[in-house]
Structures are given as C-alpha cells and as structure tokens.
Amino acid sequence: MILQKEIREIAEELQLPGNTIDKDYVLGHFLNGFFSQKWAQENFLFKGGTCLKKCYFKDYRFSEDIDATITNANFKLTRKHIQQVCEQVMDKSGIAFKILTFNPVVLNDMPIGWDVEVCFWGANHERNKPPVFGKDCHTKIWCEFRSYELVLFRQNMRKIFHFYGDVELIQTSIPCYDVHEILAEKLRALIQRNRGEARDYFDVWYIKENINSINWQSVKNAFVKKCEYKNVPFTNSSDFFQPKRLNQVQITWDKRLKHQLPKTFVMEAAVIINELKVFLTELFD
Template structure:
C-alpha cells in the first residue's frame, strides 16, 4: 500500500478531500481482485478507470454482469476478493459486506479505511451489479488496462463497456433521474465518441427502460440539475466546469439524437 503521506499530498494537489483519494485508490485495487467475476465496468467510474486517467473521481463501482450467478455465489466471490485485497495490499477492508437485492440486480456495500481518523464513519464503496436480463450489453466489451496514478503499480486489465455504450446509457439516465454527474459525463465525452455507434444502440437502450428522449423534458429539468451541480460534484474534482456550457453541450447531443427520430412514443 502507498504511504498515507502520498494520499494527503495528492488530495492537496488535486483540491479534493483525502477521502476521495482513499476511495479512488481502494477502487483500483478492488477492480484487480474482482476481475475474475464475469462482468463489465461501466458508468463514470469506467470513464475514469480505463478511458481518461484525469477524469472526475467517482464514488461507486458500476457493473453489468455478463453471466448470471447465484446470489450467494456472487456474494462469496466479492467477499473473497475483499479478503485477498486486504491481505495482499494492506487496505483495511471490513469483513462484513451488505449484499442487497435491487430492482436491477444486486448492491454490495463495502467499508474500509486507510488514513487513521477520528471520524466515526468508515469510507463506503457501493458495487452496483446489474443482472444481464436487466441490461443487455449491445456493443463489444473491451479489455482495458486500469489507470493507477499512484506510486505502487497495477498491471492488470478490466473488462469494460465501450465508451459509446457508456454514452448511450448516460443519455438515457438524463431522463430517468436528475444526477448532475450524468450531465457532466455526457458533456465531457461527447467529442470523443462515435455517434454512429451510439445511434445504433440508443433506441434499444431506451426501450428496455421505457424511456423517451425529449428535449423539452430535458429543458424542464434544467434548474433541478443546476441546483445540485456544485454540491454533487465538488468533492469529485477541484474546478467544476461552467454549468451553462455543460448543459448547452448536452442539449445539442439530445437534439441531435431526437432529430434522427430514434426514440418515439
């Protein structure tokens, strides 16, 4: 494990809380030890861990399972991964995890600490695991090296969504809930994706969740996105981009796909 001083210095340099760095570091090693489970990393964490190494930090690890597991078998695999990471790396992961059924699959709640602290609460990482029948992976997954911006080295790969599939699900998410991180992610990766690939899967992705892409609905949600922009993202990066610029960039993307009449009632 890296020295605590390295965590504190990186937090100071990047302008984020030390707990953000602790979580990022622990996530990386969890990815190494979870790699034997047949699943694909997705979401904002996927963007940071395998596509853009200086991307915003993320609180959770989101996966879609590639094959179905009995819930007790899956829980056991996660618990063994945590034990191995603790013994090999020295991160103080707690033995007991909460393993909770969700509408789309399972959530494993993991607690740990690295920096000794007077705080009463441990740091939490949620593993959200979507069952394959609840989210079909439509584009080929990629085997990508894990970015690890720390002095100890990770030479390991993780199975991840393509950037285009992440984009399609992020666009859909804008109409499922109001989470500023989805708005941020769409605005940041829009210039790095192949629109034709996103176009090829977006309708099917939305139909699966009964979501309609509608720029008027998005406009109606603007102030709700704005209201939680700073509070939701400030611990994940030092300098937030301008909300108006991000919102308008995302609106352009929504209007592009809507104009193609990909999503209909």
Template sequence: MISYSKIRTIAAEKKLMDIVIEKDYVLDWILWGISENDYLKYNLVFKGGTALHKMYFSDWRFSEDLDFTCIKPINVDKLREALILICKDVNNKSGMKIELKSIEASGDTKEDWSYEIKVEYLGPRQQSGGNLPTIILHITYYEPILYEPVKRTILKSYEDIPGDFFILTYPLEEIFAEKLRTVLYQRCYPKDVYDLWRLTKEVGD
C-alpha cells in the first residue's frame, strides 16, 4: 500500500481531493483482483467512464464506480465467493483492508437482471470513525455486446500495483455506442455528454 503522503502529493498534482485519489487507487487494486479470479476474469467485460480512464486515456475524467457487462449469467453464490476471494487476495497483496458489504440483484427475468455490489475499504488515509468509504460495482447481463471485447492492460498510475495484468474491456466503438444509447434513451447526465463528446474526437467517424 502506498503512503498517505503519496496520496496527498498526487492529489495536489492533479488538483483533486485526497479521498478521490485514494478511491482511484483502490479501484486499481480491485481490477487487479478481478484479473486474478478464474470465475470472473473471462466473463466480466469492463465498460463506462472508469474503463476509459483506466484502460485507454490516463487524462480522462476520474470516475468512482466499476461497470461491467457479463458474457454469461453469473450465479449469485459463486459471485459472492469470487468477491470474497478477491477481497482476501487484495488485502494480502496490498496491505489494505477491503470487504464485501452487499450484493443486490434486480431484474424481473434472467434476460434483464443486474447486480449492484458494494465494497468497503480502509486505504492509505486510514480513516477512523464514521462509515468507511465504499466502491460500487455494477454488473449487467441484458446489454448486447456488438463488438468483440478486447484484452487491455491497465494504464498503471500507482507504483505498487502489480503490472501487466489484463481486463476484458469494451473497445472504444462499443463504449461510444453505449454512451450514445444512454444519452438518447436513458439519461443525459453531464458526465455522459462529456464522454460522448470526447469520444467523437477520439474514435472519429
């Protein structure tokens, strides 16, 4: 685990709050844990704004959640076992403390179900008192994947993160299509509009 002073230094350089940098750091460790898990690493496909920041563009906006589409349906008991193991592996490797807090399922049929997962962590800031910060993972199954997922190596930005691990990830064209669908038919948040605008420049026609 990197030191709190290192977190503060990076936060100052990027003009962000230290809690944002700490969460970004923990995201890297969770992604590493997923890459080491045989049940999830070939079934979860990384997507969304965090995928853009972690896998494609280091200067993309910081994002707090991890969003995935799964290729095959996931059994909730096996998912829980996998996440508990991931937390254990991250704790042993990093020296942090992360813990699975909850898994909530939604959807009326097997074609539209999704999971929202909350993971609590005690990171370099060593927060004392109050509720510990959490990271949310979203896993959906109903979303069609039009392009072949690609193996992407994380853009390493923290010195103690194990290098050269891959995560199955949406290609840029797929992320663009998903963002466009979101803005047109689901919601129109500023972050989605920004992502779509910048992707038009990055992906082109």
C-alpha cells in the first residue's frame, strides 16, 4: 500500500479532502479486483461517473460510487462473490474491506439487481494502524448493479487510470459502456431522478466540451429509447430544466459535487446550466 504522505501530497496539490483522494485510490484497486473475476468480465458493464473518471478522462472530477449494468439477467450475484473480491484486493494491495450491506433489488416483484455497500481502510491513515470499521463507516463504496437496462452500443475495453505509486498492481482491462451510452443514460437521469443532481448536468456538459467526435443524434435516439424502456415521460428540452430541479442543482453542487472538483475548476453551476440549455434546446426542439 502507498503511504499516507502520498495521499496528502496529492490532496494538497489539488486542494481537495484527503478522503476524496483516498477513495479514488481504493476505487482503482477495487475495480481492478472486481473485473479480474471471470464472472464480472462476462456479466457486467462498468458505467456512470466513476467510469468516466477511472477509464475515460484522466483529469475528470473525482467520483465515489460504482455503477454497472448486468448484461445477463440470469446471473446471480452473491455475497461470496464480493467477499472474494475484497480478499483478493486485500492480499494484493493491503487495503482492508468489510461488507456493510448486500441487498437484492426488486421492481414490480421482479429481481433487477443488487445494492452493495463496502467499507474500506485505505491509505489515509498512519502506517500499520489496524483497520477501524465503526458502526457508521464514512469511508465506503456504494455499488449499484442492475440488470433492468437497455444497452444499445457496443462495449469498450478500457484500462484503469491509477496515478499512484503502486500503479504496477493495476493490470485489468474493464468492459465499459461506450461514452454515447453513458450520455444517453445521463440525459435520462436528468429527468428521472427525484432531485436535480448537479453531477449529471456536469457530466453531460464536460463530455460535450471535451469530446468533439460525439454523434449527438445517436445519443438523442438512444436517450428516447431508454426513456421508453423505463416508461420515463419526455416532452421536450424544458423537461431537463424544470425550476424545482434547477433549485436542487445548486444544493447538490455544493453538497455532492464541489468536494470532487479541484479548486482550479472555477466554472459556476449557473454557467454550465445555461450552456446546456442552449445546446439541448437546439438538439431536441
């Protein structure tokens, strides 16, 4: 395992909390261990904001959770699967884990996946200090695995970005969503979530600004199909920018996104929203 000194140096350089850097470090190892399993390679597709951070953009915002689509609806994930991953990563990296929750998810009496919480003891502590897993563990990874999803683009095999001193331990390639697939689901999330989530708006804006080769018509078509698949109503671009959601965006920007952005990132939420309004209105209306 790397030393706490390395975590602190990176945190100081980026002016971010040490625990944000520590979680990014642990995520690299957990993903490496998870997708080194044959059953994961064959049945899971990595997606979401953490996929963008760990597999697509080296300088992306930091992320916290693991989202993956289960491509084989008959696959049965077990607590033992996750325990095997934790033990393998522990043996390889020295990072300790404890499974906090392992819950099947059911929708309309149909099993659609699993929610898993894993507490970790990473590098942001004194060397050789024994793991402390309290009742209210704050250093944890939330994993959301779902089979109830429509996949429309071919997967991409991607390496894991891991900018830490033990990078030689990270050798697994991960089956990932194509970035068009990620965008289509991010757009759906803008109207599907119960609240306006700043990270979703940020992610769509960031990809728009940083990848010139996106086929936005393909993204639009996939978005419409994904909405129909999950019975999410969509009328026009104004659905993305309902006043109630936009009020929540500023709250979630401060509480759920700001600590993931380097202090050098000075773009305000309102500017990003306004740029997206112009772009998505032109795309959809």
